[in-house]
Amino acid sequence: MSHLSTEALVLSTLRLGEADKLITFFTLTRGKIAGVAKGARRFKNRFGAALEPFTQCHLVAFEKTQNKLVRINQVDILHSFQKLRDDWDTIELGTQMARLVLRMTPEEQPHPAIYHLLQEALAFLETGLDRSLSFILFMVKLIEECGFQPQWTICSGGTGHGGGTTFSHREGGILCDRCATRDAASVGISADALQFLQTVSAADFRSGHSQSPSILVKREVETLLRDYITYMIGSKKRGRW
């Protein structure tokens, strides 16, 4: 049995039997792990509010050999993200962020950049002004971190053509007019949406917030990114994870 001590964010919680909870964390040093919190559903339990969704905590757990689930021993709250859980809109967006990390990351592979991205994005949801922009920027950066970075600047037809008027999920990037016929499923992309995506791809999550895209551009980009992620993770429900 080995000992695990790390910072973590709670991605999901599930009732387990009469008194226990199954928690999935994204940890700083070990990536995504799941564990059992014994007695967590009892009225007075040692975990208190530390196992609520989104909570940033310090986690101490024990790993058993030949068992993927760790045994959660101690959880201390670093930041509760309580304000985020007080509002239905932020609950919805935060839940979708957590679900995306759940779906797009492998078990037990450290990825500190994703840990910090999720933490920063939840903080922006909690206090930020433009939550839909924060959610879009989170998708852009998570896609990049997971290795699915689309080609936004030149045609991805492999011909060296510049520019693009459609986006191909299959080719993972824009296609010019000449190459668009290669993928009948490619979808139109406006010049404004493309310009926005080029700009925020070159920026980090935080500085991407200096952009102020119109509602129409945000709507277009959000739909495009949701559909691209759905395609990449092979989900059957369009835009849902």
Ligand SMILES: [Zn+2]
């Ligand atoms: Zn082309």
